[in-house]
Amino acid sequence: MSTVGVILAGGVGRRVGRGTPKQLIPIAGRSILEHTLAVFDGSPEIDEIVVLMTPGYADQVREIVERRGFGKVGQIVDGGESRTESTWRALRAIGHRECDVLLHDAVRPLLEPRIITACVRALQTHTAVEVAIPSSDTILVAAPGPGGEIIGDVLDRSLLRRAQTPQCFRLSVIREAYERALADPEFERRPATDDCGVVLRYLPDVPIHLVPGSERNMKVTHPDDLHLAERLFHLADAGVPAPGPAGRRAGLDGATVVVFGPGRDLALLAEQEGARTRVFAGEVRVEDHDAVVKALASVGRVDHVVYAPEVPHLGGLADAADETLRTGYLGPVNVARAAHPHLRETRGGLLIGTHGHTEGGAAHSLRSSARAAVADLTRALAAEWAGEGVRVNCVDPGAPAQTWLDILVSGLTGRVPGGA
Ligand SMILES: Nc1ccn([C@@H]2O[C@H](COP(=O)(O)OP(=O)(O)OP(=O)(O)O)[C@@H](O)[C@H]2O)c(=O)n1
Numbered sequence: 185m186s187t188v189g190v191i192l193a194g195g196v197g198r199r200v201g202r203g204t205p206k207q208l209i210p211i212a213g214r215s216i217l218e219h220t221l222a223v224f225d226g227s228p229e230i231d232e233i234v235v236l237m238t239p240g241y242a243d244q245v246r247e248i249v250e251r252r253g254f255g256k257v258g259q260i261v262d263g264g265e266s267r268t269e270s271t272w273r274a275l276r277a278i279g280h281r282e283c284d285v286l287l288h289d290a291v292r293p294l295l296e297p298r299i300i301t302a303c304v305r306a307l308q309t310h311t312a313v314e315v316a317i318p319s320s321d322t323i324l325v326a327a328p329g330p331g332g333e334i335i336g337d338v339l340d341r342s343l344l345r346r347a348q349t350p351q352c353f354r355l356s357v358i359r360e361a362y363e364r365a366l367a368d369p370e371f372e373r374r375p376a377t378d379d380c381g382v383v384l385r386y387l388p389d390v391p392i393h394l395v396p397g398s399e400r401n402m403k404v405t406h407p408d409d410l411h412l413a414e415r416l417f418h419l420a421d422a423g424v425p426a427p428g429p430a431g432r433r434a435g436l437d438g439a440t441v442v443v444f445g446p447g448r449d450l451a452l453l454a455e456q457e458g459a460r461t462r463v464f465a466g467e468v469r470v471e472d473h474d475a476v477v478k479a480l481a482s483v484g485r486v487d488h489v490v491y492a493p494e495v496p497h498l499g500g501l502a503d504a505a506d507e508t509l510r511t512g513y514l515g516p517v518n519v520a521r522a523a524h525p526h527l528r529e530t531r532g533g534l535l536i537g538t539h540g541h542t543e544g545g546a547a548h549s550l551r552s553s554a555r556a557a558v559a560d561l562t563r564a565l566a567a568e569w570a571g572e573g574v575r576v577n578c579v580d581p582g583a584p585a586q587t588w589l590d591i592l593v594s595g596l597t598g599r600v601p602g603g604a
């Protein structure tokens with residue numbers, strides 16, 4: 185039986201309150217929807233994807249699907265007026281051939297693949313499956329009282345769970361629940377806020393099995409959630425995915441890697457994976473934009489550019505050497521500007537070494553602020569160049585050379601080290 189992932193992206197994001205549907209807002213260098221699609225398209229358990237999109241925005245989905253080569257996206261369908269109406273449209277688009285369906289909020293982009301695996305496994309023995317996590321707050325039932333609300337009840341927290349998505353069903357089960365709901369005039373007056381609610385109300389004899397979710401699988405609902413999700417992405421990426429020997433070779437074999445700064449170890453490692461490398465250490469002054477442009481022009485095709493600055497001395501502003509300004513601020517900007525036309529042509533990647541963690545922050549003001557500047561530059565450029573397929577990441581200078589290469593071939597963009 186095949187497994188269809190349904191991405192519910194038909195809303196407008198009223199509570200986030202931007203002029204554009206919130207699923208198209210960029211986080212960590214890509215739109216929320218793109219992150220979510222990447223999880224489903226990359227899951228071996230998913231055979232096909234149906235996207236329900238806000239009417240008028242299907243072209244944006246097509247652009248993402250084509251640019252990222254998301255081959256499993258079979259249909260892009262206009263969403264309905266409500267979440268449940270979007271689900272119903274998805275069920276109609278899938279048709280009557282029995283299959284398993286995983287309905288997921290597009291705005292939960294931090295879904296871990298292991299949750300999809302657990303859901304698909306659970307569907308082998310259950311016809312309805314829900315992802316949920318324990319509630320860490322005590323939940324109250326409010327009641328009308330004198331001058332406002334009072335507590336009507338305090339629920340038993342040990343039994344409380346917070347519903348997430350995916351919510352997963354055998355197609356015939358969720359279809360029957362919806363057919364009953366749509367035939368019930370009461371459903372319009374008292375709609376459901378999720379799909380399990382529809383099954384529970386209209387097919388009460390079908391047990392809905394619970395699978396553990398995760399705190400990270402948050403829903404972007406309010407403006408602050410955008411900041412939280414951004415931070416969580418960077419924490420999630422803190423352990424850069426290890427591509428393995430085959431992935432490393434596939435990413436570097438035949439590619440040209442240009443390093444600015446003392447990056448000999450990195451270059452040697454890249455060469456072992458089949459890359460052609462060029463290191464510009466002391467001979468190119470990175471504060472001189474024209475010199476960086478010339479250096480890159482002398483290489484020919486460029487797939488990856490790495491900026492690996494010397495780690496500067498520590499100290500307060502008064503003691504800071506011009507070298508820190510040069511390598512911390514001007515270097516990253518000049519290398520990025522000069523590398524852009526090359527990387528746009530090859531859809532390549534830029535990796536910027538930061539000035540590392542500062543112990544006791546305030547004592548090393550220039551170095552700390554340079555690190556923050558590089559982190560923000562990375563995020564901004566990742567978003568700015570995402571449409572051109574150019575990836576931009578940064579890394580701590582102390583990270584092993586292997587980690588630098590793993591980031592280069594990872595497909596990540598907008599990645600900054602935790603805490604930057
Ligand atoms: N008519 C709708 C409404 C919502 N959704 C999707 O359901 C998920 C969860 O809904 P929610 O967070 O409420 O999204 P919005 O409806 O966009 O937000 P708001 O209620 O603030 O407008 C989102 O991925 C949203 O795009 C949908 O497919 N069709």
Ligand SMILES: C[C@](O)(CO)[C@H](O)COP(=O)(O)O
Pocket residue numbers: 267289346347348349377378379403405
């Ligand atoms: C389905 C859901 O994400 C489970 O928590 C939630 O009910 C959706 O609610 P929303 O108001 O449509 O965001």
